[in-house]
Amino acid sequence: MSSITGIQDEIVSEFDILGDDRESTIFYIMELGGNLPDFPAAEQKDENLIKGCQSKVWLIANEENGKVRYLADSNTDITKGLISLLIRVLDNRTPEEILSADLNFIERIGMGNLIGSQRSNGLAAMIKQMKLYALAFQTKLNA
Amino acid sequence: MRFDINEIRGLFPVLHQEVHGRPLIYFDNAATTQKPIGVIEALTNYYELDNSNIHRGAHTLADRATRYYEATRDAVRDFIKAKESAEIIFTKGTTESINLVAKTFGKKFIGKDDEILISTMEHHSNIVPWQMLCEEKGANLKVIPISDEGEIIWEEFENLLSPRTKLVSIVHASNALGTINPVEKMIEAAHAVGAKVLLDGAQSTSHLEIDVQGLDCDFLVFSAHKLYGPTGLGVLYGKRELLEAMPPFLGGGEMIKEVTFEKTTYNEIPFKFEAGTPNIADVIAFKEALAFINSLGKSQIKKHEDELLAYANELTKDIKGFIPVGTASNKVSVLSFTINGMHPFDVGQMLDARGIAVRTGHHCTQPLMQRFGIEGTVRASFAVYNTKTEIENLAEGIAKIARIKNK
Structure with a gap:
């Protein structure tokens, strides 16, 4: 598996291919959402909702062999696409890698301008929640 | 034109x-309409040439600003065919206009077990002020159901009307669906049981001819910014006898006749309801928005x-x-x-x-x-x-x- 930096570079080059065509870029983000693994229906409960998102985003995390495994879902396709990008970068990594990750791909693909301020705030909330899970597992593993 | x-x-x-x-x-x-150049220029002109606080000023600029401000009141009167300009109150917007009625008309005329009637298609601003009032007074909020097409079910409306109904507060045109409600008939039916009627004209005034005397509504509320005018400005129309009977909304400057520490007497309408320095620039510019609509x-x-x-x-x-x-x-x-x-x-x-x-x-x-x-x-x-x-x-x-x- 590529490094966090390597995967971010991959994502940036994929978005580069789409160029300035905003419509195609948004369609592409929606398509990415379709690749998210199935989310257990039983976990679609309020305590798994991320606070600070306008649309509904459920996120759960488990620890497997010292690595964090994320599962997420949303009621909107664009949001699903966004979280699928985050999972692609951060899933199956050690808590240390996740906590020290600099997620520069978001700025490099101009995501803020693409999705607007409301969704950017939501995206920041998702990252915060993913890092919080990593911190919790780090504490647990070091205990 | x-x-x-x-x-x-x-x-x-x-x-x-x-x-x-x-x-x-x-x-x-x-949500809001764009503004024609006439409105934009009127705003600039006001600040470049006329800026002054209105009423009671002895100087030329104050006099000019006052005349322009009151000219908009006259233009609004004509726009909705009100009997007189004193029946036109300037507010911050539709929401404030409804809250004003809830806090003043409601305070005086709504009591325990009285009923206020709204419809399923109301904007939150025509729901929440009445909920607050009902909670305070022990009154009841009743909701007229609608059909799958998004129209008021007339029989249900008639069934809900009773001598307990003190107010029917109804949207003229729905913001979410576009439905135009049969308000003329509704006002007649409401009056037949002795209820007053508030018409939420936020979405209708830019599209439909409005004649408050013809409709015989007791209140009409709307916002300037949905009428090609500036933001932060709304209108409350009320029949004179009601506005006079209602207690003031906010206390402060402009709304008083005489103040001593023992007692304050209130100004005449419309000033009784316009405490503090109003939104002078936007009121003046709003006249240009009405002129634009009238020109077409x-x-x-x-x-x-x-x-x-x-x-x-x-x-x-x-x-x-x-x-x-x-x-x-x-x-x-x-x-x-x-x-x-x-x-x-x-x-x-x-x-x-x-x-x-x-x-x-x-x-x-x-x-x-x-x-x-x-x-x-x-x-x-x-x-x-x-x-x-x-x-x-x-x-x-x-x-x-x-x-x-x-x-």
Whole structure:
């Protein structure tokens, strides 16, 4: 598996291919959402909702062999696409890698301008929640 | 002014720009309309030439600002065919106008076990103030049900009316669906049981001829910014005898006749309800918005908007996955819809990528959305400056988006 930096570079080059065509870029983000693994229906409960998102985003995390495994879902396709990008970068990594990750791909693909301020705030909330899970597992593993 | 769409568009500077490399198509008019150059210039002129606090000033600028301010009051009187200018109160907007009535008329005339009647399609601003009032007074809020088409069910309305009904507060045209309610008949029926009627004209005043004396409504509320005028300004019309009987809303300057530490006597209407320095600049500029509407006439405006809505209905009706919400026979120019399998917010963002501005979500009508069993809709609302080409572009965008989930 590529490094966090390597995967971010991959994502940036994929978005580069789409160029300035905003419509195609948004369609592409929606398509990415379709690749998210199935989310257990039983976990679609309020305590798994991320606070600070306008649309509904459920996120759960488990620890497997010292690595964090994320599962997420949303009621909107664009949001699903966004979280699928985050999972692609951060899933199956050690808590240390996740906590020290600099997620520069978001700025490099101009995501803020693409999705607007409301969704950017939501995206920041998702990252915060993913890092919080990593911190919790780090504490647990070091205990 | 004859109806020349290019000439009309020429009056609106904001329309002539690109969004994401495409010409802006502004279909969020039910949220707020754009402003003609006359309004923008009036605002600038006021600050450049006339800025002064109004009423009681002994100097020339104060006198001029006062005259212009009061001239708008007269223009509003004519616009809604009120009997006299004193019946026109300036507020911050529709929401404040409704709250004013709830806090003053409500304070004096609503008591325990009285009933206030609203409909399922009300905006939150015509729900929450009444809930607050009912809670305070031990009164009851009753809700008129609507049909699947988004129309008031007349029999249900009649059944809800009783001598306990003290107020019917009803939206003239629905912001989320576009439905025009049969308010003339409703006012008559409400008066027959002794109830007063407040008409929420936020979405109707820019499209329909309004004659408060003909309608015989007791209150009419609306916002300037949905009428090609400035933001932060609203109107409350009330019949003189009611406004006079109502206690003041806010206390302060302007609304008093005489103040001693023992007792204050209140000013005459409309000043009794306009405490503090009002929104002078926006009131003055609003006159230009009314002049713009009057120059075309509501019938020409409505005809154009009806054509746009009919065209939009025609172009979207066969799109697979397109679900219209609100199909009343009598509507203002609102196309509210969902797309099967898609979240309205996503649809809105994809339309934005084409330079098309629409509104998505519950439109501050959550109970109405619950009635239809949906979370929200996408709403395209048309105004006088929109064109058939823009409608074609919208329909093309909707078709392309709908195909993603409806092959």
